[in-house]
Amino acid sequence: MNVGLQLQELEAAGSCGPFLCGVCSRQGGLAILIPELDLVISLVGSVSSSFLALIFPPLLELVAFHAEGLSPLVTIKNVVISVVGLVGFLTGTYIAIVEIIARNALKHGDASSSYLVQ
Numbered sequence: 001m002n003v004g005l006q007l008q009e010l011e012a013a014g015s016c017g018p019f020l021c022g023v024c025s026r027q028g029g030l031a032i033l034i035p036e037l038d039l040v041i042s043l044v045g046s047v048s049s050s051f052l053a054l055i056f057p058p059l060l061e062l063v064a065f066h067a068e069g070l071s072p073l074v075t076i077k078n079v080v081i082s083v084v085g086l087v088g089f090l091t092g093t094y095i096a097i098v099e100i101i102a103r104n105a106l107k108h109g110d111a112s113s114s115y116l117v118q
Contacts, residue, residue: 039100046092054085 034040058078062070 036100036103039096039103042099043093043096046089046096050085050089050092054088055082058082058085 031037058081062075062078
């Protein structure tokens with residue numbers, strides 16, 4: 001069901017106020033509890049998106065259809081896609097971790113950190 005349609009139904013029933021208050025309070029609470037949310041989103045995104053979109057599906061196809069006999073072209077395609085996903089995973093995770101370290105080094109006044117990104 002469409003979320004917009006659900007909100008319209010809640011408005012018609014008169015119970016939209018508590019629902020929206022709860023959603024806004026939850027989002028505000030997350031923003032307060034995790035002040036470096038952009039870095040967390042970057043790290044989680046680099047790990048999950050590369051795995052779910054590029055690494056897992058080709059490997060799943062190789063495992064699922066191996067008994068039926070895949071052509072060498074399909075196997076090469078799946079390996080190339082998985083390697084590209086692995087490179088994206090490693091670089092995205094590395095950059096996110098370096099940014100987290102750099103921002104924490106600046107916050108704590110450690111300007112001599114070797115991880116400091118300029």
